[in-house]
Amino acid sequence: MSNLPPVVELIDVSRSFPGTPPVEALQPTNLRINKGDYVAIVGPSGSGKSTLLHILGLLDYPTDGTYFLDGIDTSHLSEPERAGVRSVGIGFVFQSFHLLNHRTALENVMLAEIYRPGGQSERRERSVAALQQVGLGHRVDAFPTTLSGGEKQRVAVARALVGKPSLLLADEPTGNLDSVTSAQILDMFDDLHALGITLAVITHDDDVSGRAERRVAIRDGVLSEYAGTDEVWA
Amino acid sequence: MSAANQTTVARSTLSIRDLLNEATIALTARPARTIMTALGTVLGVAALVATLGLAKTAGSQIVSRFNELEATQVTVKPPRDRGNARNRQVNVIPWDAGDRLERLNGVVAAGTKSDVDVGGVFARSVPVVDPLGQTEFQIPVIAVSPGLFDAVRAELSTGRTFDEGHNARGDAVAVLGPGAARRLNLSRVGNSPAIFLGEESLAVVGILRDVSRQPDLLNAIIVPNGYAAERMGLVAPTEVLIEVDIGAAELIGTQAAIALAPNQPDQLRVSLPPSPARVRSSVQSDVNSLFLILGGVSLLVGAIGIANVTLVSVLERTGEIGLRRALGASRRHIATQFLFESAALGALAGLLGTSLGILTVVAVSITKEWSPVLDPWLPFAAPVLGALIGLLAGTYPAWKASATEPIAALRSGG
Numbered sequence: 001m002s003n004l005p006p007v008v009e010l011i012d013v014s015r016s017f018p019g020t021p022p023v024e025a026l027q028p029t030n031l032r033i034n035k036g037d038y039v040a041i042v043g044p045s046g047s048g049k050s051t052l053l054h055i056l057g058l059l060d061y062p063t064d065g066t067y068f069l070d071g072i073d074t075s076h077l078s079e080p081e082r083a084g085v086r087s088v089g090i091g092f093v094f095q096s097f098h099l100l101n102h103r104t105a106l107e108n109v110m111l112a113e114i115y116r117p118g119g120q121s122e123r124r125e126r127s128v129a130a131l132q133q134v135g136l137g138h139r140v141d142a143f144p145t146t147l148s149g150g151e152k153q154r155v156a157v158a159r160a161l162v163g164k165p166s167l168l169l170a171d172e173p174t175g176n177l178d179s180v181t182s183a184q185i186l187d188m189f190d191d192l193h194a195l196g197i198t199l200a201v202i203t204h205d206d207d208v209s210g211r212a213e214r215r216v217a218i219r220d221g222v223l224s225e226y227a228g229t230d231e232v233w234a
Numbered sequence: 235m236s237a238a239n240q241t242t243v244a245r246s247t248l249s250i251r252d253l254l255n256e257a258t259i260a261l262t263a264r265p266a267r268t269i270m271t272a273l274g275t276v277l278g279v280a281a282l283v284a285t286l287g288l289a290k291t292a293g294s295q296i297v298s299r300f301n302e303l304e305a306t307q308v309t310v311k312p313p314r315d316r317g318n319a320r321n322r323q324v325n326v327i328p329w330d331a332g333d334r335l336e337r338l339n340g341v342v343a344a345g346t347k348s349d350v351d352v353g354g355v356f357a358r359s360v361p362v363v364d365p366l367g368q369t370e371f372q373i374p375v376i377a378v379s380p381g382l383f384d385a386v387r388a389e390l391s392t393g394r395t396f397d398e399g400h401n402a403r404g405d406a407v408a409v410l411g412p413g414a415a416r417r418l419n420l421s422r423v424g425n426s427p428a429i430f431l432g433e434e435s436l437a438v439v440g441i442l443r444d445v446s447r448q449p450d451l452l453n454a455i456i457v458p459n460g461y462a463a464e465r466m467g468l469v470a471p472t473e474v475l476i477e478v479d480i481g482a483a484e485l486i487g488t489q490a491a492i493a494l495a496p497n498q499p500d501q502l503r504v505s506l507p508p509s510p511a512r513v514r515s516s517v518q519s520d521v522n523s524l525f526l527i528l529g530g531v532s533l534l535v536g537a538i539g540i541a542n543v544t545l546v547s548v549l550e551r552t553g554e555i556g557l558r559r560a561l562g563a564s565r566r567h568i569a570t571q572f573l574f575e576s577a578a579l580g581a582l583a584g585l586l587g588t589s590l591g592i593l594t595v596v597a598v599s600i601t602k603e604w605s606p607v608l609d610p611w612l613p614f615a616a617p618v619l620g621a622l623i624g625l626l627a628g629t630y631p632a633w634k635a636s637a638t639e640p641i642a643a644l645r646s647g648g
């Protein structure tokens with residue numbers, strides 16, 4: 001395990017948004033996430049959590065610094081190559097689910113397969129399996145409008161998992177869910193962690209971050225590792 | 235693998251089949267909107283197809299009614315008689331008109347034909363008048379040049395026609411139309427029977443069976459110009475008849491006037507067959523210019539409609555665009571998807587418009603009792619045109635969609 005490169009390695013990565021004055025959304029940051037890690041990124045609103053996650057997910061470019069993903073220096077990747085890495089190596093789960101309402105649960109999951117190189121064959125089988133994995137094997141043909149919030153988020157998780165990514169990124173996955181449904185999603189993350197999937201979950205909810213084996217706090221764009229359950233930004 | 239050893243990264247893909255599938259889903263998700271979006275293009279393509287189809291159909295009707303006999307005939311007459319115009323005629327149509335014209339390229343045969351005023355003289359085939367039966371008739375006399383027999387496509391029943399020799403010498407010979415022969419009770423010309431015009435006697439050398447043109451010859455006594463000029467006071471030919479090659483009528487019309495009257499060609503009255511080309515082009519230009527403009531405008535409006543709705547849908551689907559980028563779509567994939575959608579919409583509109591246009595052609599043809607004719611490439615070209623319009627209309631929205639930053643798109647919710 002130790003001779004493998006970390007899944008994520010940020011070296012002095014920063015992100016500022018232009019403006020007057022410029023917004024330093026992420027100060028120069030070093031972060032390492034090893035294979036199989038379950039990391040919670042905790043911070044108040046506006047602290048730069050989503051900014052960090054977008055950089056980790058290759059949806060945004062750092063202003064400075066170097067980001068190695070699975071040992072690959074992402075600053076050398078072209079836009080189509082970054083898209084390729086996203087399709088193969090990264091799964092996203094969003095707070096607002098981002099399901100397409102005109103498509104069934106299964107079709108929503110299968111959407112993740114159309115951009116993946118080599119994702120052509122047995123798409124349906126893999127997507128059904130992913131839905132079964134999140135406990136929705138009986139709702140494959142349901143439209144999102146007929147699903148509960150928790151079920152929608154499980155479809156989204158199935159969509160993120162179907163390509164067996166090396167990194168699952170979740171931005172406030174339980175932000176729109178009540179505590180019972182949240183718990184179901186978190187149970188599912190525990191299962192995925194047990195399967196060896198690398199997880200980075202953004203949250204400002206202590207219940208959520210408490211389930212992770214490792215917590216990273218972020219405040220005003222500054223990252224700090226912490227182990228306790230103490231309120232660090234009191 | 236190590237960090238130093240940069241490996242090549244597989245790019246994401248998007249197969250044609252998936253593109254097609256995505257476009258189908260997008261277009262069928264809101265059928266009413268899809269139809270409304272396509273309407274302008276449908277009407278534009280329909281107008282174009284109907285216009286081209288109707289022009290073609292109308293043109294073909296003219297071709298099918300095309301009369302070969304009529305199309306190959308040109309006649310030239312001297313200026314209309316105005317009082318003392320007799321002298322003019324002398325100047326205007328020469329005796330050798332037929333020979334002059336037969337030298338022109340495109341002339342098959344030519345000859346003059348003149349009604350001869352015999353002053354009420356009766357014709358008979360017997361030297362003595364029989365008081366019991368009618369043996370005398372008023373039969374029109376027509377003077378021709380030998381070439382006229384070819385120009386009217388005369389068929390002989392018996393004997394021969396007279397030739398240039400008879401004409402030049404002014405021989406007293408005649409060819410009878412079948413009607414005249416019947417009245418004069420002549421059916422054989424073996425020994426050149428004589429007929430009498432008043433006191434003049436003429437040797438009948440042949441009897442016609444039929445002519446394709448100038449049916450008045452069928453009831454006439456036909457004499458050579460030379461004889462009519464010498465013995466009957468014919469001053470000049472009154473008409474020139476020309477048989478021309480198909481398509482040559484117009485050209486020969488101009489050339490004939492110059493050949494016959496080099497000094498005052500425009501004084502001659504040249505009558506040409508109604509040229510099918512002219513009729514067709516006038517039909518086409520009427521129909522075409524108006525409806526092609528209409529079709530073009532509809533297409534433009536249609537393209538703007540597609541562009542507009544596609545742009546709106548790009549804005550509406552910002553969240554979807556962000557999601558697709560997160561799932562691995564590159565900018566190019568997003569652009570391709572929207573371009574493909576609008577092209578598919580255009581092609582669909584083209585297909586629908588083509589059907590509508592063809593239906594229009596058929597409907598109009600039925601009411602006009604025409605047989606509908608369509609260029610075979612038209613039903614295939616029209617949907618392609620629709621697709622091109624869709625492609626064109628989708629260019630800007632597709633570019634806009636591909637330029638959407640995924641983080642902004644995802645933030646927009648969805």
Ligand SMILES: Nc1ncnc2c1ncn2[C@@H]1O[C@H](COP(=O)(O)OP(=O)(O)OP(=O)(O)O)[C@@H](O)[C@H]1O
Nearest residue numbers: 017018023025043044045046047048049050051052
């Ligand atoms: N495109 C942008 N242009 C300018 N400023 C931006 C942009 N995106 C984010 N920011 C700013 O960067 C900072 C960090 O934003 P970010 O979205 O990462 O916060 P967050 O921790 O995810 O907050 P929340 O919990 O509310 O989602 C904020 O101050 C925000 O206003």
Ligand SMILES: [Mg+2]
Nearest residue numbers: 049050051171
């Ligand atoms: Mg956020």
